[in-house]
Amino acid sequence: MDILSEKEEEVLNFINIYNKKNGYPPTVREICTGLNKKSTKGIFVHLLNLERKGYIERLKGLSRGIKIKKHFKMETISVLGNISAGRPLISEENIEDGFLFPDNVEGKFFLKVKGDSMEGAMIYDGDMVLVEKSEDVKNKDIIVAFLNGEFTLKRFIVEKGKIYLKAENPKYPLIEIKNGDDFQPFGKVVGVLKKL
Amino acid sequence: MDILSEKEEEVLNFINIYNKKNGYPPTVREICTGLNKKSTKGIFVHLLNLERKGYIERLKGLSRGIKIKKHFKMETISVLGNISAGRPLISEENIEDGFLFPDNVEGKFFLKVKGDSMEGAMIYDGDMVLVEKSEDVKNKDIIVAFLNGEFTLKRFIVEKGKIYLKAENPKYPLIEIKNGDDFQPFGKVVGVLKKL
């Protein structure tokens, strides 16, 4: 990735902070006043450079049309279950197999765990698992998957050409994925959040 | 809080989803096309109502000047340590007493724990504690505090009129806060995120 000039760095940083504070990106003029510039020209050039170097994306012509590329953005993670007004994105209808399941959020998000099937992996009832949406799961990952009409949280096991879903609790049987099964990995668990 | 009409609910929801997906709020016209309306008038009225009822804040005249009030917004939490370009908000200078410490984020955020002083509370080296910024801490809360020039993570204990900071590990002594101490609670730990 191309290196940034001091000014470009300053601009990128300002956008990041502004975004964080206000919930939307600044206009070119807002960046100017924020950085004590009297003309938009310089900032405009910096924005072009930041785009050329791959740090941001510009939606040409649109107001506040600045998107900081994922890697250079202060990261945020969606927290579910907090939509208390409007038609909830996480509704009762989306509770499948003990999980609160989102239907609209990209990237990482939390799911609330119900049940004791993963206690062996230190994941307990009421914990929030941090899931990274991805269909590319590897052997021994703990994954969220869609299996025969239900969502489930299990460890993904590949052994001797066979695929298994394993609960980390001896109470529950090992599940083998067979040819006729409707199996679709949804994402992998990358963290566990315990509420205190 | 005033109740919303079906249409208003629809608009609020659209804004929330749009915001989540794009990182900035929609324009009035974008809401229109999103909800299959050919005129901006209806949506504009809904926005006025949403503001009057306290669900959103409007920055009059500004493009994309819609802020969803905290309680009605899909919540996001800041994750530190991911600022990999620009002048980092979390810099080496901010690592105090084993914590990555933010200097710019409001509300809740994660701090990375270094050390074993809170193992008794299931908080281990490398975990991320979710901290809610607040100077109002209660007895037995696990808190982040500034004590005599350093930040520290301890359990806050009030007993017989005395204040103590207690490490959840017998290796470390109980600390009593005395009159001359420079003690300032910074926030309370409301969760622990373990990376898998």
Place this chain on the structure above:
DNA sequence: TGATAATGTAAACAAATGTTTACACAGGAG
């Protein structure tokens, strides 16, 4: 030093966008 690039000021232009006006239509309340 002098050339060149980077950065900035000032001003103008065009597009995007918030806001308003005029009017239409449907449904409910009196």
Place this chain on the structure above:
DNA sequence: CTCCTGTGTAAACATTTGTTTACATTATCA
């Protein structure tokens, strides 16, 4: 039915804002 409210279309208007042009200033470097 008639009035009122909520919602909508269509169109115009004013401001905000991205973009461009012309030129000045500053920094860098051979």
